Every structure is written in structure tokens, then in C-alpha cells.
Amino acid sequence: MNSLKISSSFKRKEFLEQYWQKKPVLLQGLISDFSDPISPEELAGLACETAIESRIVRTPKVGVWELTEGPFPEVTFQKLPDREWTVLVQAVDQWFESVSQLKHCFDFVPSWRIDDVMVSFAAAGGGVGPHYDNYDVFLIQGQGSRRWRIGEKCSETTPLADNSGLRIIAEFHQHQEHLLCPGDVLYIPPGYSHWGVAETDSLCYSLGFRAPSFGEMLEGLSDKIIDNLPTTKRFVDPKPSIPKREGEIEEEAIDAVFQELKDLISTKREFENWFGCHCTMSKYPEQITPPLKLIQSNELRALLQNDHLYRHPASRYAFKEYTENSELILFVDGREFLLKTDSIKLVSMLCSSTTLNKDEFSVLLDSKKAQNLVASLINQGSLTLQSKV
DSSP states (O other), X not given: OTTOEEOTTOOHHHHHHHTTTTOOEEETTOEETOOXXXXXXXXXXXXXXXXXXXXXXXXXXXXXXXXXXXXOOTHHHHHSOXXXXXXXXXXXXXXXXXXXXXXXXXXXXXXXXXXXXXEEEEOTTOOOOSBOOSSOEEEEEOSXXXXXXXXXXXXXXXXXXXXXXXXXXXXOOOOEEEEEOTTOEEEEOTTEEEEEEESSSEEXXXXXXXXOOHHHHHHHHHHHHHHHSOTTOOOOOSSOOOOSSTTOOOHHHHHHHHHHHHHHHOOHHHHHXXXXXXXXXXXXXXXXXXXXXXXXXXXXXXXXXXXXXXXOXXXXXXXXXXXXXXXXEEEETTEEEEEEGGGHHHHHHHHHOSEXXXXXXXXXXXXXXXXXXXXXXXXXXXXXXXEOO
């Protein structure tokens, strides 16, 4: 899978200007010579694991979809019919490095926006019904073929069918239709209804993007502000005065409180720090655990002689540079690390590579600060050391 290549005819700038978050488009043959990074049998094996989110959707008759949540006993897959069912497994990129490599094909979109790669296997006639998502998604076709119908743009007012946990659109009005074969990619912006049905037994890789609601962000930001507020920070009358009318809230009091609350969230740097931490929170933080034995920074070089260094597959990395004061902040799994801009090569490698090349990486560990950073990331579980054997 390391040889994945995007078609030379694909125009990244044109896609971003004309289609990204604007309208659906079929990117036919986008990934050249596509080869599946996972087999249907391996996907079924993941669906049996308790730590992994999985679902099976059956279509017992036309217009009816039945959802069952995993994990599943192995016998489930032996009893499934030959047609009209789909198994979906969330965040397969966290379990298969070869699936994670698919994300590098879409480096024309900021990597910190990517949520995960969900993989589905559909028997002929299988699908999950007409629905819409609140986020961008690239649908990458693997083995077999799947027919996708695209409908109109939906919203929270779009009527949904009462269908056992699946967000099936009550009335689907088709505007486009595409048959996807291996290496084809269908881009769907947020809100557009779509409906895929397998023509033959097929695999599909859904690269979804994070799109937190403003309500979620306000809640997270306010939680951080509240945590940092002293209990002594309270309302104080702007100036003592005799009330003109009993029970009236005067304009001066409203202005004073409003200004105090605005001041709590008006520091852009504090907001940027919170946002970087928020957007790098792992989808499955319980998977990221510290090593049994914490390491010291001065042990790194010796350890790298015998072990490989990997980014934990459940970890998220991003950074923000401040050129005016030669600083940058690395955000990893909801934590922040203040560095100087001379660490940019190290930070770029941490953000872009899942397996860190020992020779290239060791050159970047000359400074004590770099060694401290890497040791901290290992000790929080965001980087892992694994034996070469």
C-alpha cells in the first residue's frame, strides 16, 4: 500500500475551488492501480473484537433496513445469506497501517480534519439506505463495484423514516447516479443525501472528516474557561447607585457583566491553544496508554538502536506556528507542547509519518528539548517503541 498513487490528471486546486464543501463529484480512477489494504475476512475478524465499533445492516425486503450492533460472534458471518447485507467497521485505520496509508492520498486537505477510515463490506444488493452525513466524506471503492445515487441537500428538518437506529431519509429524490469500480472515489460534501448499493460483493473505504458543532465547541471552550476561573471571580456592581425603579436591571450592570464575559474568551492565543487541543483529542483515548516503564530522555538514542518508533494509531497530531516570536505549539492527543521554530522538522515528521525512519529521526534529536519532547510523547503513549524482531 505504500505505492498508492493519485492520478496525474487530478487537479487539487481545481477540486478545492469547485467542489470542496460545495457539491458532490465522481473522481474516476483517482487512485491508480488500487489494491485492497484489507480483505473481507480480516474486516469480519475486526467486527468480532469487543474494542472495535461495528455494525451489520440487513435488507430483508425492499425499503426495509435492519441494524445490529457488534461485536459479533464468528458464527454470525457463517449464517449470513449470500446477498443484501453489509458489515461496517469504524476506524479501521487505527488497526491496519495499510488502511491508514489511504489518508495520505488526500493530503490536499488538512490532515487534522480527518476523523477516521470506516470500511464496509457489502454482499451483492447490500447497502445502508439513503442517508446524509454532517461532514465531508470520500468514498473509495475497493474490490467489486457499488452503485451510488446522490440526492438533494438535507438539513435537520429533513424527514427521517422510523427505522431502528438508522438515519434513513423518508423521501429520497435522486439527482445523480455513479457506478464505482476499484480506485474510483466519490466525494460527498456535508448534508448531501446519498445511497450506495453493491452491484457485486464489494469493499468501500469511507474517509470521514471531523466537523464538531459550534455547540460542542462552545461547551468545550467554556469548560476550559470555567476550570481556570477562581471561585472569587464574581459579579461586582459597576458603581453604587440608588435604583430608579424597583426590580429593574440597569443597562450599566448588563454592560459590565457582558464585557467581563467577553474578556474571558477574547484572548486569541488562549482560544488557539484550546482549539488545537480540542481537534487532536483521540477518537478512542482509552486505546492510548502509558508504557509500563517510563523512559528518560537520555535513554532515547540507546533505545532507538534496538527498537522502532511509531505514532500510536489512535493518536492525533497537529501544530500551530507563531513566526512573530519564533514559537510553535505541537498538539498531541489533547495536550500542548511549546517549542521553538527550530523544531519544525521534528514536528513535521511527527505529524506526517506513522512509522518514523530511525536514521532521519535520530538526527533531529540533537537538542535536549527535542529529546524531552519525544520522551514525553512516549511516556503519554502517543509514540510507541516496538522491537525490531
